[in-house]
Amino acid sequence: MWNYSKMLQYPINIKEKNPKLARWIISQYGGPDGEINASLNYLSQRFAMPDQRSKAVLNDIGTEELSHLEMVGTIVHQLTRDATMEEINNAGLQAYYTDHGIDVYPQSAGGLPQTSISVSAKGDPIANLQNDMAAEQKARATYEKLIDLSKDDKEVMDVLRYLRAREVVHFQRFGEALRNVQDLLMEKRCYSMSNTSSTNNSNLMQQTSNN
Amino acid sequence: MYYNCVTSRDNSNMNKAELMNQLQSYAFAINDLILYLDTHPNDETALELHNNYANEYRKMYEEYERRFGPLSIYCPCNSFRWIASPWPWEGGNA
Ligand SMILES: [Fe+2]
Numbered sequence: 001m002w003n004y005s006k007m008l009q010y011p012i013n014i015k016e017k018n019p020k021l022a023r024w025i026i027s028q029y030g031g032p033d034g035e036i037n038a039s040l041n042y043l044s045q046r047f048a049m050p051d052q053r054s055k056a057v058l059n060d061i062g063t064e065e066l067s068h069l070e071m072v073g074t075i076v077h078q079l080t081r082d083a084t085m086e087e088i089n090n091a092g093l094q095a096y097y098t099d100h101g102i103d104v105y106p107q108s109a110g111g112l113p114q115t116s117i118s119v120s121a122k123g124d125p126i127a128n129l130q131n132d133m134a135a136e137q138k139a140r141a142t143y144e145k146l147i148d149l150s151k152d153d154k155e156v157m158d159v160l161r162y163l164r165a166r167e168v169v170h171f172q173r174f175g176e177a178l179r180n181v182q183d184l185l186m187e188k189r190c191y192s193m194s195n196t197s198s199t200n201n202s203n204l205m206q207q208t209s210n211n
Numbered sequence: 212m213y214y215n216c217v218t219s220r221d222n223s224n225m226n227k228a229e230l231m232n233q234l235q236s237y238a239f240a241i242n243d244l245i246l247y248l249d250t251h252p253n254d255e256t257a258l259e260l261h262n263n264y265a266n267e268y269r270k271m272y273e274e275y276e277r278r279f280g281p282l283s284i285y286c287p288c289n290s291f292r293w294i295a296s297p298w299p300w301e302g303g304n305a
Contacts, residue, residue, distance in 0.1 A: 006282045008299045009242075011235060056249040064242060074300040169246065176250035 002063070009067040010162045014078040014155045019091035021156060022079035023109065024149050028163070029072045030106020030114035033138040037118050039065035041135060044121040045128045051184050054129060054177040061170050068163055073104045075159060126185075129178040136171035140164055222271060227279050231304045234275055237268040 028034045042062030049055045080093075080102050088097050095111065106114035120131045143164035150156045222230055244261040251257060276286045280296045297303035 003283055003285070005238075006296070006299060007231060007235065007238075007304050009235065009239065011232065011304060012300075013302055013305050053250050053252070057246065060242075060246055060249055064246075070299070077300050169243065173246050173250055180250065 002066070008071055008074060009064070010071060010159060012071060012074045012078065012159050014075065016153065016155070017081065017083055017087070018079045018153055018156070019083045019087050019093055021150055021153060022076045023091055023093060023096070025072065025079070025146055025156070025160075026076050026104070026107060027109035028139070028142060028146065029069065029076060029104060031108035031112075031142070032118040033135065033142050034106070034108075034114070035065045035069040035072055035139075036106055036114060038062075038135055038139060039069060040116065040119045041121070041132060044119060045132070048123070049128075049181075050125050051180055053180045054125065057173050057177040058132075061173065064166070064170075068166065071159065071163065075156060076104045077102075079156070125181045126178070129174055129181060132174045133171055133178065136167045136174060140167040140171070143167065222274055227275075228305055230271065230275050230279070234268070234271055235304075237264050237271065240264050241268055 030036060039062050042058040042065065046055050046058035046062065049058060083091075083102070088094065096105070096107075099105070108114075120128070120135075122128055122131065143160050147157055147160050147164065150160060222233065225233065241261060241264050244257055244264070248254065248257055248261060272282060276282055280286075280292045281288060284293065286293075
């Protein structure tokens with residue numbers, strides 16, 4: 001289960017509204033490389049991982065991404081709250097305003113709603129963890145683009161830099177988890193070959209799931 | 212943010228925002244250490260750091276709740292204060 005604490009992972013107090021910036025930043029809320037997508041990736045993959053380390057990494061990073069989801073939602077909310085109709089028009093937010101008002105809706109910067117087509121759980125520990133490393137790189141790259149777009153907004157940029165740094169740490173941890181799974185599968189393969197037992201993949205997975 | 216973490220400090224002179232800032236610093240360090248320990252479970256130095264920070268965090272969390280109201284639904288309260296303070300996205304941590 002999850003426990004909610006009434007606090008943000010990193011302080012956010014944006015004083016200047018800027019609805020236009022919110023229009024791009026919302027991509028990290030509900031875009032293809034956004035926080036809810038990352039969280040669903042990891043939390044979905046954790047159930048059938050073959051080793052304790054990758055289960056833990058997926059569980060704990062999947063949890064941290066939920067804190068980031070709240071942070072990105074907070075940025076979008078604080079950038080749009082009290083926006084006038086003129087500001088909404090000038091920011092090109094008419095379509096968004098029509099469907100969602102000033103709610104924070106999970107969609108990409110281009111307006112595509114969040115979809116689980118972009119969530120990845122492949123039933124293969126190596127493929128999953130390599131996907132997750134790529135997901136972290138894509139999230140980092142997205143934050144860098146958002147940092148470029150918010151150069152004149154120091155308060156927003158500070159938070160985006162923090163979030164970017166977390167993606168780098170996550171990438172590192174997934175790389176370590178991947179190496180552990182690879183070592184484990186290698187050991188099992190050697191073991192099963194020396195015992196002349198079946199080396200087919202489903203047996204391999206059954207053996208590794210006990211680890 | 213690790214540099215904000217000093218063990219066994221007296222927080223009683225801190226105001227709400229300062230104590231929250233401490234809490235966030237410790238929560239950050241603890242989370243980061245846990246991710247590291249997930250893939251380095253035998254690192255004694257990291258484990259000791261985690262242990263120190265987690266002990267401080269618990270104390271500080273309770274102190275914050277005692278002085279400024281509940282941070283979680285598990286906080287025992289005589290009156291219902293959960294909805295009294297603003298939410299984090301409304302600047303409730305400031
Ligand atoms: Fe991440």
